[in-house]
Amino acid sequence: MSSNEPTSQTDSEADEELNDEIEELSFGDNVTIPKNKRRKTVLFTFLTILITLAVLAVGGGLWWMWQYHWRTLTISVDGANYSARAGTTVADFLRAHNTFDRAPGRLLSVNNKVLEKTGGNPATVNIDGSAVPHEQWADTRLDRDATMTVTPGTDRIEEHTVEKASVPFPTDINLNNGPIQIVTQQGEDGVQEVWHGKKSGETAKKTMLKKAKALVVKSYSPRPDGKKVIALTFDDGPSQYTGKILDILKKNSVKATFFELGEQSLEMPDADARIVKEGHQLASHSVSHPYLPKMSRDAMREEITTSFADIKKASGTETRTFRAPYGAFGVEQWKEAADLIDKNALWDIDTTDWAQPGVKEIRKQVVGNAHNGAIALMHSGGGDRSETVKALPDIIKDLKKAGYSFVTVDELCDMAGLPAAAQPN
Secondary structure: OOOOOOOOOOHHHHHHHHHHHHHHHOOOOOOOOOHHHHHHHHHHHHHHHHHHHHHHHHHHHHHHHHHHHHOEEEEEEOOEEEEEEOOOEHHHHHHHOHHHHOOOOOEEOOOOOEEEOOOOOOOEEEEOOEEEOHHHOOOOEOOOOEEEEEEOOOOEEOOEEEEEEEEOOOEEEEOOOOOEEEEEEOOEOEEEEEEEEOOOOOEEEEEEEEOOEOEEEEEEOOOOOOOOEEEEEEEEEOOOOHHHHHHHHHHOOOOOEEEEOHHHHHHOHHHHHHHHHOOOEEEEOOOOOOOHHHOOHHHHHHHHHHHHHHHHHHHOOOOOEEOOHHHOOOHHHHHHHOOOOOEEEOOOEEOOHHHOOOHHHHHHHHHHHOOOOEEEEEEOOOOOOHHHHHHHHHHHHHHHHOOOEEOOHHHHHHHOOOOOOOOOO
8 A cells, every 4th residue: 555545444443433423412311501602691691780780870870969969959048048059068058158147256355355256156057957066067968958047156265274263251340349359250261263364364253163251250348138247357467466366356256357478377377277266267368468460460370379378288278268468459360360269358447557557546447437247457467566456455345335246258248148259160
């Protein structure tokens, strides 16, 4: 066989080719769609969905644009209707209409002076009854027909700091009605809110957080009803004359009041102890007899408190009854020391025995000026008191003959119904 001659297939190879063709064309039990046709079906479905979504997206977008941008809204303000595109912000709507001439408030100082004519709170906006805060105007969009209310702005106080300041208590002090001065109400400072403006630099007193309570001191001339009493008082002791005076008082069953100097009490504690033991009243006349109005507040307060402490140390007696040296205890002294004393007990009969006017003159001053509720001033120390010692027996004799009874200063105040002293808080 020549080389150009076609090669013949064997019988077995021909059979295999025939079987392959028969198998590929066989449908078997199920009909199978050809692969190319299946791909076309999937692609068609995908395109259909894609087109549907595109149509929906475009339709939705057109609807959204209409609803929130293209649609014309009607906004009613003050009964007049205004047009606005949907989606317009409240800020743009107001700007387009000059905020309907609703000006902002003024910026005021803490004392209500105008700092800026338009620096206060902006106008307020309500849409269908709901407030739209100023800070939300730029973010709030109009999306429906509505009724808008625009109200002018209000004034605003400048930024400020706040402090609580003490308010000194006022006084109601009357020292002209008699020798007994009693604090009937203790003064209490008030508390007030004070503003300090950051822009203006001004200071303004504002709310009273606690009302100040006045210091009230009243003076009295004690006159016990249906009585005839007198109070004998002795200043500047104790001294070498105190024992002699006590002997006379004891002999005549007379009670008296001794206004002692603290430094003297510490030197002669036995004398003060005897005064208390025999039923007399012991009170303070300061430590060293200074002129109180010339002292500083702190020095005066120390003088008074030390005098009370000295008397207690000497006699064991606590007292808040005081007699100011020279009687010098005015409004300022009460303001500075009302929490230390209950009463300042002065006098309405002055014997001037300190000047040694003579026994008869001392006797004359007491007996001649005696009256119900009188307080007679004499001295048991501070110098030569021999004239006082000599005059005292006849003074007592004459007063008893005139029907007088003898009481201490505190007893006199109680009998006359004078008010108890107000105590400090």
